[in-house]
Amino acid sequence: MSSIPQPLLKIGYNVLFTIGFALTWPYLTYLIWRRQPFWERLGERLGHYPPDLKEWLKDPRRPIWIHAVSVGEMLLARVFVRELRALRPNLRILLTTGTPTGRRMGEPLLDPQTRMVYAPTDFYYSMLRAFRRIRPAALILVENEIWPNMLWRARKMGVKVFLVNSRLSRRNRRLFRIARSFVRPVLQLFDWIGVQSPEDMRRFAIAGFPEEHLHLMGSMKYDVAALAADHPGKGLEIRRAAGWDQGQVLLLGGSTHPGEEMILAELIRALRAKHPELRLMLVPRHVERAGSILAELRGTGLRVMKRSDFKNQVGSDPEIVLVDTTGELRDLYPTADLVFIGKTMTGTGGQNFLEAARYGRAIVAGPHMENFMSLRKEFEETKGIRVTGSVEDLERVVSELLTNRGEREELGRRAKACFQEHLGAGRRCAEILIGEIAKSERSSASS
Numbered sequence: 214m215s216s217i218p219q220p221l222l223k224i225g226y227n228v229l230f231t232i233g234f235a236l237t238w239p240y241l242t243y244l245i246w247r248r249q250p251f252w253e254r255l256g257e258r259l260g261h262y263p264p265d266l267k268e269w270l271k272d273p274r275r276p277i278w279i280h281a282v283s284v285g286e287m288l289l290a291r292v293f294v295r296e297l298r299a300l301r302p303n304l305r306i307l308l309t310t311g312t313p314t315g316r317r318m319g320e321p322l323l324d325p326q327t328r329m330v331y332a333p334t335d336f337y338y339s340m341l342r343a344f345r346r347i348r349p350a351a352l353i354l355v356e357n358e359i360w361p362n363m364l365w366r367a368r369k370m371g372v373k374v375f376l377v378n379s380r381l382s383r384r385n386r387r388l389f390r391i392a393r394s395f396v397r398p399v400l401q402l403f404d405w406i407g408v409q410s411p412e413d414m415r416r417f418a419i420a421g422f423p424e425e426h427l428h429l430m431g432s433m434k435y436d437v438a439a440l441a442a443d444h445p446g447k448g449l450e451i452r453r454a455a456g457w458d459q460g461q462v463l464l465l466g467g468s469t470h471p472g473e474e475m476i477l478a479e480l481i482r483a484l485r486a487k488h489p490e491l492r493l494m495l496v497p498r499h500v501e502r503a504g505s506i507l508a509e510l511r512g513t514g515l516r517v518m519k520r521s522d523f524k525n526q527v528g529s530d531p532e533i534v535l536v537d538t539t540g541e542l543r544d545l546y547p548t549a550d551l552v553f554i555g556k557t558m559t560g561t562g563g564q565n566f567l568e569a570a571r572y573g574r575a576i577v578a579g580p581h582m583e584n585f586m587s588l589r590k591e592f593e594e595t596k597g598i599r600v601t602g603s604v605e606d607l608e609r610v611v612s613e614l615l616t617n618r619g620e621r622e623e624l625g626r627r628a629k630a631c632f633q634e635h636l637g638a639g640r641r642c643a644e645i646l647i648g649e650i651a652k653s654e655r656s657s658a659s660s
Contacts, residue, residue, distance in 0.1 A: 570632040
């Protein structure tokens with residue numbers, strides 16, 4: 214099937230986008246009412262910027278525009294900005310995001326050379342106003358942000374568009390192939406695409422992305438995991454407060470999902486006769502589930518303590534600690550002897566396990582790691598992770614690793630080695646971008 218002509222595609226997209234926006238307006242109004250930050254900066258989403266930003270944009274040095282839609286993408290942007298700054302300290306950067314949480318995550322980057330606003334909505338006139346005001350030297354999209362009016366406007370102004378740290382799931386690849394005649398003309402607008410794995414390279418090509426613009430760069434998620442811990446030493450303090458500093462072996466359940474807490478608790482109960490030193494710390498993905506989890510755990514007959522109760526029961530050495538506070542998982546990884554990756558046994562997709570690998574922890578997981586298949590493959594090839602197929606298999610593997618300390622520590626060493634081997638995607642992408650900017654500057658100077 215041939216591609217739809219660009220003029221017809223632009224008209225059709227803008228008509229459908231406007232209709233879709235009109236139909237969802239009641240929900241958007243509700244968001245405006247619930248989220249004060251959304252309301253206060255609504256103008257930014259339409260391409261209207263405050264006076265201080267307008268003044269900053271008057272500088273003849275055109276900024277790099279980096280769009281990171283929410284928290285995960287903004288963490289990647291933080292790595293990317295760090296690498297850009299290392300190569301070119303005076304580079305001017307404008308960050309855009311789509312959510313209040315993404316904005317908060319990007320605030321540590323702000324300085325005289327870096328500004329941040331909400332991304333313009335993909336209306337024709339919103340993008341027109343934004344590009345005319347920003348005049349970017351290049352547009353960097355993090356992961357899979359594809360907005361047609363943004364791409365069309367960039368091409369109209371001669372702005373190169375880079376897609377960094379991108380991956381394509383089987384589901385998205387199928388959607389792109391089904392609508393190939395609609396999306397192929399848009400996908401061809403990218404000048405450079407940095408993908409995470411060889412499998413992603415193949416999927417992008419099949420989906421319709423220009424093969425000559427695809428480049429294998431690795432995953433920047435490794436670089437994100439290598440960022441400094443928020444509170445160095447805090448995890449050890451938490452372990453000591455639990456009374457687990459007398460030779461106990463800690464199994465950490467990170468970002469667990471419904472059902473996995475009881476699976477791990479039953480595992481502790483099954484193994485405690487043979488391994489009395491085994492302890493369990495549970496960090497649920499959604500802390501608001503702590504009450505219901507605690508009720509379930511108390512039915513096991515094991516001694517359970519909440520993290521928030523530590524001040525009243527210091528050193529009591531429970532068999533299970535339920536972390537009912539937020540933001541501490543990253544600090545806990547260095548203190549664990551074994552790490553179970555949540556959402557891999559009862560959920561679907563899995564959770565990111567790279568921070569556990571960074572600290573050389575022995576990592577075990579269930580079979581469901583669909584969102585991290587390329588990472589799983591890299592770690593399985595180096596024997597840096599144990600993936601189990603069932604609850605019974607998980608119990609067997611944990612028991613083996615408890616019995617054989619050398620094997621457990623070797624598993625952790627292999628995980629750390631694999632992690633370190635794959636660092637540097639952010640630097641590689643930054644070097645290419647800086648090179649492209651330099652080419653554009655030389656071209657402009659000679660013309």
